[in-house]
Amino acid sequence: xxxxxxxxxxxxxxxxxxxxxxxxxxxxxNATNENFIILRGFERCLYIYPxxxxxxxxxxxxxxxxxDAQHRFFSRTLLGWATDCQLDSxxxxxxxxxxxxxxxxxxEVLILGVLERIELWDPAIYQEYEKNxxxxxxxxxERVLKP
Amino acid sequence: xxxxxxxxxxxxxxxxxxxxxxxxxxxxxNATNENFIILRGFERCLYIYPxxxxxxxxxxxxxxxxxDAQHRFFSRTLLGWATDCQLDSxxxxxxxxxxxxxxxxxxEVLILGVLERIELWDPAIYQEYEKNxxxxxxxxxERVLKP
DNA sequence: GCGCGGGTGGGGAAAAGTGGGGAATTAGGG
DNA sequence: CCCTAATTCCCCACTTTTCCCCACCCGCGC
Numbered sequence: 001x002x003x004x005x006x007x008x009x010x011x012x013x014x015x016x017x018x019x020x021x022x023x024x025x026x027x028x029x030n031a032t033n034e035n036f037i038i039l040r041g042f043e044r045c046l047y048i049y050p051x052x053x054x055x056x057x058x059x060x061x062x063x064x065x066x067x068d069a070q071h072r073f074f075s076r077t078l079l080g081w082a083t084d085c086q087l088d089s090x091x092x093x094x095x096x097x098x099x100x101x102x103x104x105x106x107x108e109v110l111i112l113g114v115l116e117r118i119e120l121w122d123p124a125i126y127q128e129y130e131k132n133x134x135x136x137x138x139x140x141x142e143r144v145l146k147p
Numbered sequence: 148x149x150x151x152x153x154x155x156x157x158x159x160x161x162x163x164x165x166x167x168x169x170x171x172x173x174x175x176x177n178a179t180n181e182n183f184i185i186l187r188g189f190e191r192c193l194y195i196y197p198x199x200x201x202x203x204x205x206x207x208x209x210x211x212x213x214x215d216a217q218h219r220f221f222s223r224t225l226l227g228w229a230t231d232c233q234l235d236s237x238x239x240x241x242x243x244x245x246x247x248x249x250x251x252x253x254x255e256v257l258i259l260g261v262l263e264r265i266e267l268w269d270p271a272i273y274q275e276y277e278k279n280x281x282x283x284x285x286x287x288x289e290r291v292l293k294p
Numbered sequence: 295g296c297g298c299g300g301g302t303g304g305g306g307a308a309a310a311g312t313g314g315g316g317a318a319t320t321a322g323g324g
Numbered sequence: 325c326c327c328t329a330a331t332t333c334c335c336c337a338c339t340t341t342t343c344c345c346c347a348c349c350c351g352c353g354c
Binding site for chain 2: 003004005006007023026027042043112113114115119130133135137138140141142143144145
């Protein structure tokens with residue numbers, strides 16, 4: 001079970017490559033064999049799942065009823081934009097142009113560790129997202145840290 | 148279960164390193180393997196949780212549903228400002244520049260043991276905080292400890 | 295006084311992040 | 325079917341940061 005955490009601002013070179021922060025790599029279980037799945041996330045960002053965490057997600061998608069039109073739409077969208085990838089010898093992932101465009105990422109990327117997944121954001125878009133949230137850091141902490 | 152207590156004023160060197168007081172270290176259960184999680188706290192301070200205490204919090208974060216937009220914001224915010232760290236051979240933690248900035252900590256740090264967590268404050272900010280409390284210690288005691 | 299444990303500081307080796315060149319593979323057109 | 329062009333990816337090199345280790349200082353107790 002992964003437990004990614006932390007916030008990093010890394011650069012994207014002109015080949016669309018992004019290094020995975022060493023601290024995040026340490027949280028990846030070895031079973032995953034450096035195999036990752038990249039897909040469109042919610043709110044204009046990209047999700048990166050290590051293989052083992054993805055498998056769980058895939059199971060729950062399989063559980064969706066085939067006969068429901070919305071379920072079909074959901075699966076098509078999710079899987080249609082998902083790609084396998086493995087790290088190169090420098091521990092980097094390469095993002096496709098479509099993925100970069102979807103998330104609006106250019107030269108810089110904000111990398112967030114969110115337990116079972118890693119999120120990639122354009123820094124400006126994330127700032128905008130944060131600004132539009134009704135909750136502040138303190139209300140979040142209060143809600144989550146108090147049982 | 149940890150039960151940190153006490154108050155210490157330590158120095159922060161120019162690499163952002165802070166020694167964990169020996170008295171606090173004695174309260175850490177060995178199971179945690181000298182692994183800690185540092186995150187933003189309430190009121191401009193930093194929280195340090197030993198691994199085993201953190202695990203309880205992480206459970207409640209995992210309980211948040213992936214499909215709820217507000218829950219997504221919660222996990223991003225909380226985890227984005229959290230970092231793993233382990234002690235170096237001198238029993239110190241290294242604080243990132245962002246964390247130092249958030250808490251306004253410069254060369255000196257006030258370390259408080261508060262049961263399951265350790266808090267780090269800038270001494271001046273803590274003094275200010277204390278001064279701005281409307282209630283005195285005695286009135287709070289009445290309110291809090293009354294059955 | 296001397297030894298030991300605890301706090302403070304810094305130098306150097308190792309790792310992490312960044313960028314680019316060139317070979318191999320694939321695709322497309324003549 | 326072959327040649328050419330474009331893309332992918334593998335490898336190398338440089339820079340910065342991290343962290344590991346050593347050394348010192350201070351105070352307390354033996």
